[in-house]
Amino acid sequence: GDSTSAALEQAHATLGRYFGYESFRPGQERVISSILARRDVLAVMPTGAGKSICYQVPALMGSGLTLVVSPLISLMEDQTRALLAAGAHPSYLNSSLSIPQQNTVLKRAAAGAYQLMFVAPERLADPRFIAFAQAAARPGGMGIPLLAVDEAHCMSQWGQDFRPAYLQIAQFIEALPQRPVVAAFTATATERVRMDIQQMLCLHLPQVVVTGFDRPNLSFEVQEMPERQKTSWICRYVTEHPDEAGIVYCATRKSVDELTLTLQDAVEKQGLDMRVASYHAGMGMESRTQNQQAFVRDDVRVMVATNAFGMGIDKPNVRYVIHNNAPESIEAYYQEAGRAGRDGDPASCFLLWNGNDLRLRRFFAEQEPDDEQLDEEQRLRARQNRFRLIAQMEGYCKTTGCLREYMLRYFGDEDAAAEVLAHAAETGTGCGNCGNCLTEYEVEDMTEAARAAMAFVAARPGRFGKSLVADVLHGGKTQRIFELHLDEAAGYGSLAAESTGRIRNLIDQLCGRGYLASSQGQYPTLLLGPRAAEAVDADGGLVADTGAFTFTVKRAAK
Numbered sequence: 001g002d003s004t005s006a007a008l009e010q011a012h013a014t015l016g017r018y019f020g021y022e023s024f025r026p027g028q029e030r031v032i033s034s035i036l037a038r039r040d041v042l043a044v045m046p047t048g049a050g051k052s053i054c055y056q057v058p059a060l061m062g063s064g065l066t067l068v069v070s071p072l073i074s075l076m077e078d079q080t081r082a083l084l085a086a087g088a089h090p091s092y093l094n095s096s097l098s099i100p101q102q103n104t105v106l107k108r109a110a111a112g113a114y115q116l117m118f119v120a121p122e123r124l125a126d127p128r129f130i131a132f133a134q135a136a137a138r139p140g141g142m143g144i145p146l147l148a149v150d151e152a153h154c155m156s157q158w159g160q161d162f163r164p165a166y167l168q169i170a171q172f173i174e175a176l177p178q179r180p181v182v183a184a185f186t187a188t189a190t191e192r193v194r195m196d197i198q199q200m201l202c203l204h205l206p207q208v209v210v211t212g213f214d215r216p217n218l219s220f221e222v223q224e225m226p227e228r229q230k231t232s233w234i235c236r237y238v239t240e241h242p243d244e245a246g247i248v249y250c251a252t253r254k255s256v257d258e259l260t261l262t263l264q265d266a267v268e269k270q271g272l273d274m275r276v277a278s279y280h281a282g283m284g285m286e287s288r289t290q291n292q293q294a295f296v297r298d299d300v301r302v303m304v305a306t307n308a309f310g311m312g313i314d315k316p317n318v319r320y321v322i323h324n325n326a327p328e329s330i331e332a333y334y335q336e337a338g339r340a341g342r343d344g345d346p347a348s349c350f351l352l353w354n355g356n357d358l359r360l361r362r363f364f365a366e367q368e369p370d371d372e373q374l375d376e377e378q379r380l381r382a383r384q385n386r387f388r389l390i391a392q393m394e395g396y397c398k399t400t401g402c403l404r405e406y407m408l409r410y411f412g413d414e415d416a417a418a419e420v421l422a423h424a425a426e427t428g429t430g431c432g433n434c435g436n437c438l439t440e441y442e443v444e445d446m447t448e449a450a451r452a453a454m455a456f457v458a459a460r461p462g463r464f465g466k467s468l469v470a471d472v473l474h475g476g477k478t479q480r481i482f483e484l485h486l487d488e489a490a491g492y493g494s495l496a497a498e499s500t501g502r503i504r505n506l507i508d509q510l511c512g513r514g515y516l517a518s519s520q521g522q523y524p525t526l527l528l529g530p531r532a533a534e535a536v537d538a539d540g541g542l543v544a545d546t547g548a549f550t551f552t553v554k555r556a557a558k
């Protein structure tokens, strides 16, 4: 209505006045409108997307004191300094201040001297601070219109940086005489963590805003290949791009060490003027720091590393990131690959993988010790969660659809995913910037093959994994098949004309579309999916008139 647009106009003016920016980024405007309309918000935006503007602008527009819960002292100080320089009235309260200094800040805050106060989560359990906030939020007090929670994933045990003090935030809010609007911010995009934040912060019907995940200057490519071929592929790529900074991620320290030697060898043999170094947690602190600094300075061109490398490193000109293995989740992958192209210039992200990677990930997920803090049910869910993340990673490895769209949908950035689709519809070349959109695929009617696979699974749900099912349908003559007498089963050899690779790919697509499903665990087996009834009846008989299933299949190599 009119009052909202008037408020938004005022928000624009505030943005220009304090920050000197002309316009909001799309997600910022939605978050701010929601706060101004007094509705809770859960904002999921990657680092650098501009979260802080979202609570700073409302804080600078109205009266009262906005509280910002932040886990990092350095961040509080940086933001306070920047806001002061912009002519605002910010403050912070943390353990870096002496007790007399803290007293002064509280006294001045009570007198209405500040628009914003950054506090560590631990502070919300301090009786003195609680008393201060309760007085401020009392009718007739200065008011606490907004409580912003930065890095809100810290309250989830499923996240990486669980901070128990974050669990006290809800109680603190509850104890205020007047409830502020609560806005939670995080860059962690998994569904699980989002649900935790909503529940644990007791957000009231929050407006969920997910934005900023698209990285248009990055191109993505996925290639399945055996281990030895990965090494030669990487050697070739690195030596063909001697002037470009790159990162190569490996799953284990051992493979980092081996690949580093191989690359150094290749570089020397070709007489190239470039250095390759490595980084993993098994190395001494000194050499780690040295290598990292040399990489940032451009003295080292290529860094071979485990996922221990990259946190907090700001190197804008990384031109490529190669993954030698499939990581444990899409999140991990996007974060690591996202270290390419920070300068906005084109950069490339490659994922090389094979079935061993995924088996290794499932093995690790199986071995991971239970978290002592969790009860039985929570442990079970944590375990299922790990396997679900791997399954989604596997989906990325195997999809024949647009890789960018796959990831944007995974993160819930619907606007960006829709933009990719619109671009695809306009140009006919997909997103134009991922390996799958630029590869030639054919659309084929695979109805008969799809029904054969579903009928076979319907007759023995949950018994066998994908590879064995594909082997049976192809008519393989393996010992396993004979031992299980599957050569006598209906459907054996019914797809003899298709390669087992194509049958496996078809099964993946059937799983992706909900006709089949895969059990979770270290050795997944095939089940009928929620949409199976459209194609087979309860006894596994074929339903007539199911219509044609069309599937994309990679054009057979000529």
Ligand code: ADP
Pocket (backbone or CB within 6 Å): 021, 022, 023, 024, 025, 028, 045, 046, 047, 048, 049, 050, 051, 052, 053
């Ligand atoms: P985050 O907290 O999400 O990591 P920041 O709030 O630190 O991100 O913002 C990242 C950068 O983007 C900062 O340099 C900030 O000034 C800039 N920025 C934020 N919003 C805008 C905007 N609307 N227009 C231009 N630059 C912006």
Ligand code: ZN
Pocket (backbone or CB within 6 Å): 401, 402, 403, 404, 405, 430, 431, 432, 433, 434, 435, 436, 437
């Ligand atoms: Zn694409």
